[in-house]
Amino acid sequence: MTFRWAMLAPVLTITGVAVGFPLGYALYLSLTDYRLTSRGAPDFVGLDNYFFVLTDPRMWNAFSNTAIYVIVAVALQTVLGLAIALALQKQKWARDLTRAMLLAPMFITPIAVGLTFRFLLNDQLGAIPAALRTIGISYDFFGPSNALVTLAFIDVWQWTPFMVLLLLAGLESIPRQPLEAARVDGASAWYTFRRVVLPLLTPVLTVAILLRSLDALKVFEYVYATTRGGPGTATETIQYFTYQTGIQFFRLGEASAVAFVLLAIVMTLIVILFRRLQRSAAR
Amino acid sequence: MAEVRFNKVRKEYGSTVIVDDVDIVFPDGSLTVLVGPSGCGKSTSLRMLAGLEEISGGEILIGGRVVNGLEPKDRDVAMVFQNYALYPHLSVLENIAFPLRATKSRRADALRRAQEVADSLGLGALTSRKPKDLSGGQQQRVAIGRAIIRQPAVFLFDEPLSNLDAKLRVETRFELMQIQRRLGITAVYVTHDQEEAMTMSDRMVVMRDGRVAQTGRPDEIYARPNSVFVATFVGSPKMNIVRGAISDGAFISPTGSRLAVAQAPARDAVVLGVRPDDLLLTANSGGTARVALIELLGPRAIVHLDAGEDRLTSVVEADRLSELTVGTSVALAVRPGALHLFDPQTEHRLPEV
Amino acid sequence: MAEVRFNKVRKEYGSTVIVDDVDIVFPDGSLTVLVGPSGCGKSTSLRMLAGLEEISGGEILIGGRVVNGLEPKDRDVAMVFQNYALYPHLSVLENIAFPLRATKSRRADALRRAQEVADSLGLGALTSRKPKDLSGGQQQRVAIGRAIIRQPAVFLFDEPLSNLDAKLRVETRFELMQIQRRLGITAVYVTHDQEEAMTMSDRMVVMRDGRVAQTGRPDEIYARPNSVFVATFVGSPKMNIVRGAISDGAFISPTGSRLAVAQAPARDAVVLGVRPDDLLLTANSGGTARVALIELLGPRAIVHLDAGEDRLTSVVEADRLSELTVGTSVALAVRPGALHLFDPQTEHRLPEV
Amino acid sequence: MTRTVNPWSVARALLLWVAALTVTLPLLWVALASVKSPAQLNDPGLVLFVPNLDNWARVFEAGILEAAGRSAMVAAVTVAISVVAGSMGAYAISAYKAGGAATRFGILAAQVLPPAVLVFPFLTMAYALRLDSTYIPVIFAHLSFVLPVITWFLIGFFDAVPRSLEEQARVDGFSRFAAFRLVVLPQVLPGIGAAAIFGFTLSWNDMFYGLILAPTQETILPVAIAAFNTFRGVELGAMSAAIIIAVVPVVIASFFIQRRLVQGISGGAVKF
């Protein structure tokens, strides 16, 4: 139908240019030895970059750091977001104010959030360790075993509001009747939540988790503002790794290969997820 | 199995009173229908009984126990919602089993009982389907299954049939009555469809604007509605209501239409009600009414009449349509003994004479 | 004002045939009702006529012109959807005036015309409201106003009344007929409610599984349904259908129930149909049927009977209920001349004898 | 009627209080930092002091308002284009199933690509088309992530609009596009508002593309904020003032729009 394509044309054109072109270009670069400091046409090296990065333990370390980060951050956001959304849904008093306030963190540029927490969590200069010390706790927020989790917490601080926003919307779109039916059927609040609310929220939850995970995968600013990937390589994430390889070390061909490895992994996960969703929707 | 009682029950939202000092007794084992126009407070009353709405005043008793403060789960009631409120993510069997599982029965036991209930409702073959793959009537039976599995003290039904098409509605209505009678559980049934109310109920409570307008057996209410409101609300096609005066065995409206009313005492100002089935027509060129439109309903037809400025309807046997066509002048009479008279001010029924 | 014609119209979705070689003529100025059970292809037919669905085969003609390839806007039709499809962001007046915007009328003219239409529909006082602030009946009239403002060649109605409650449905049905007759515009009206079809139509087209089952005047179809399907579909309560044999003025079913059928010729295997109004009961201790349940409908009652393994219904006058109570044994007879006989194989009507 | 204190509602209130404090305390700390002198900044416990507005003066002098203006402009243009193209595309995908179900997830996938890799293609394009002294390259780069997200958001909203509205308009005599514009679009306005605001924050918060692609000398807000993170230390006071400037208008706006935001989204954006 021509109307359909005419309506789709602007998006297709713009994404074709704004996404398709850079994507294709980056794909091409990933097959060359392109360096930012080389000015001529780069040499075609086939899959060499891919072989190189796939055998580079630093990349896999960055992948696993990123995976841990995403899982910890998104899991916490989901649980907290759900709890807060549930609480907000029932709240009557000062509703707009509370909600507006709770949404504030997502409107701050992430680099600023990272810097703010770098100081808030500073053991000698920051308010939070100072407060913890008054109750006798000393915690090394950026120590080797804690730093990655600390970064995930910063992500939780900034992006739980987004979860709250989506889940609140999801909760408010759950039909009231099954919930009332469950009450009359004698179910406790917990049982109702587990067996009725949660399953009905699943589609929204899936979408929210997907959106957040895709975004959390891009973690760069917090690392950059606080640990620069350290101690050691404990907080080196895939985006930080790509940034260093591509821009700081000028090896854009290699960095592009990393990007496409990441894309392939994420696409695979999305396709699996999408299949499962389709199957569960069909059931 | 319990008697249910409303004692001066009130419900307010903010400053608006939705249900106002309602007193009703629902005898043990009876099927009582709450009926009334849209927005009159039927659902609200039912939901207060279920525990889904707080009660603003008065008391509700189930089996002699005041339940005002109790959670729904502590009231031992089961409810069928207007739109069934099935759990969309659960299968038919799991839907039916839900109340048992919620009250901590063992899973296997609950599913076995649910299978029995499903079989008894003719859902045996559909137990693994999801609600969206069922027709309206089947969904309705699942909702009933879920209500009966727990053998509660009271059944609550909120317009359970209104989403079904006409044919299915008649069939399901019949099944529902059979189940209620078999189990003997007190049932409260809400509908705005007076036909449903008439055909189903042991007792009928007609509500209007948050108050009880009339309570009684359906045939009693049909025969002796206590107000113009009840008179027009109950019965279909609805009762003809005209204002005028009676003298010399005839009712005359200000606009000149005339109805023969044998044996009625003379009155200056009165509201007269006559059911379409009781409005008798005779083709008569001197008649004060004219046939405006005829709707054929198979064996009978509804004849719409222009009588002065009043629009009246009469139900006639289809075989009389040869003498009655659009435009025919007719004389009107009220079937003897079928006259309803109301006070023109209060619109209350006048004492019979 | 135009005649509408379906010539061998087909509709396929993928490999499933939804509408199959349908031939219908909708005479100029007539109101034709398409009726049939849910899913039989009524809406699809109407939507092909409107131009909202592509036609897979055959031709549709409006006023003699083949419209197959045309966009809806080029067909000069107006349609009222089941859910009214009022534009939620526009006021009543703007909703009604909306189609005139497409014809590039001046805004002031359009609004003046819309006001006239609104007045004529009794919506004059509501013109600045938004659709959500209207009752169902009022919304329905806005939808009609929007359809009539353009004075199209053809009106299309897709179950326009099914969202209304029973009372309103009857009233609005009446208004709709009046408007259509006044304007004299060809109208095609889709419903699954056979009562609506019976009361409204000049011509009735009964559909089943994408095909036309019977076409004719409603009274003709009611009186002489050409198949078991049409017989049970048209008329309420639905026609009793039993299988058995006729001999000696009586019909006997295999399970032993018996109906007196005067003047019917003997037959070995036959399907017998009798409308509940034509099934006569006599309390008789030797009767083959038993009263199972009685539903009171005011002046009449529906009596449900167990007759062998058949479940039959009969409509009786309410005053006979004194002799008939649940459990009473009754003898059954078919009102003379009211017998319908069908072929047990094809389920087609048998030729009258 | 006596009501016992419900432990759930106590837990709920507690949770909300903790959440509110968790969100606001860091922000309050930032606000406090913005009126501290360099020496006072070294004392995190310092709450009572004579505030000074030096930091504020500094950020205003440094042109933070101009930077915010540029950011707002870039975000507004990005969002405007995204909304127009996105709503048309989302409608085509929703109503006409254009592209199939895979598109719905597919458009999101490119989101994970590192800006560090994508920025050079954009740059090459900007130079090739001689657009490097305009905001067009930044806007394009922002479109690469804002447009898919907005489109994706809107699909759900269009799913929630009954098809019959559009069909009604077509039988009322309108072309498909007119039906879309006059009838369907007004129904999803809340959704468009929600998506626009979300898209706005995405663009508003981006630093990297803005840094590389925006015209020389004309920094956008996140770059200006990040510029306080120098090799010789973080200018905490000035940065705090800049953060407040970036956040307060948006939070005030969200006070007014959050209700519509939630309603808009519950209209279907999160269904698929």
Next chain:
Amino acid sequence: GGTDAPASSGLGDIPTDTEGTVRILMESVPDTDIVIDLVASFNETYPGIEVEIETLAFDQMRDKLIASFQSSEPAYDLIVVDNPWMDDFVDAGFLEPLDARIDSTTDYQAEDFFQPLVDITEVDGVRYGVPFYNYALGYLYRTDLYEEAGLELPSTLDELVANVQQLTTSDRTGIAMQPQRGYKIFEEWANWLFAAGGSIYDEEGNPTLDTPEAAAALDAYIEAFTTAAPANSSNWAFDEAFRSVSSGQSASMISYNWNLPGLNNPEGASGDLAGSFALAPMPGGKQVLGSWSWAIPANSAASDAAWAFVAWITSPAVDVERVVAGGAAIRESTLSNPTVLESGYGEDYYAAIIAILSDAAPLSQGLGGEEMIQAVGTELSEAVAGTKTVEQALADAQAAVERIQR
């Protein structure tokens, strides 16, 4: 590309009636602000040359600079180059050789620049830049605390460790360190390496990180970090360390020489502590050198005008003005100039700087400087975090540098 860039005259003395616009990308630091303030006086000599300076924070500036090299059109006419980039930029042909200009500029006195700074501008014997300012490191300490504890300045690494341990009390630590992974830890630790008698490269330019001196330096570094540095500070960089010292929570730090005026400024972060800070070379006398150099991009659209500005601002006379205003030293003569000694930050300070700059070496040599610094910095951080042994980390660092050099 360089093809369409306007031909450079290669001249040293640029006529004062030269017209043109010089677009410069610089890091936003106080030294840049001083340059900006001097532009007006430059225009008194060269009224036809407009100087446009864009300033960005370090990382932003680096990204933007590299991006600008991708342009076929000249984006900047003059840039400042940090030492690790010099070889890469030259190798890529981004920079114009300046020997001819330097040598033909009248009264320029190029030999007066501190030699280590000049070395950085030289690649394969050709000069591609002239010094802008140095950021050599030194030991910054609290004189009052040293006195109070009766301590002498350390002359060996062991004394340094012992001193900072002794300066550590319940509410103060002896030294604020900067073990943040990457650049920071390497920049700091290299001073310890020099103090231990080690070096980063041998004479041939091969890395020498896997040596006993390096191990001793790293052991000492870790010991000081665990015993005399603030708790939980493993992500600390310059900012945290500076705040710790300026707020009196730490007694000393190893940092850029020009921090001293800032620490002693009563308006600054030190408040009441201002005046009690002093600067000394590292024990053993050798420290890490950093330097920014002016350089002209090969595709500069106004290379003559750019050189006019560079030659002017680095000329002996203007350099005095710049240093008096607080700019970091590049010329020996400036530090003995009477005006500087009178109106600057004190003779001791300048003496210390002369000492520091006379024995200082940069972190990297040759290509891949940035990557080399990051790689070593990562291994050092592993050792401090305890995720690798000292030996392992140094061996890995050595291997990494060898790999990068290849």
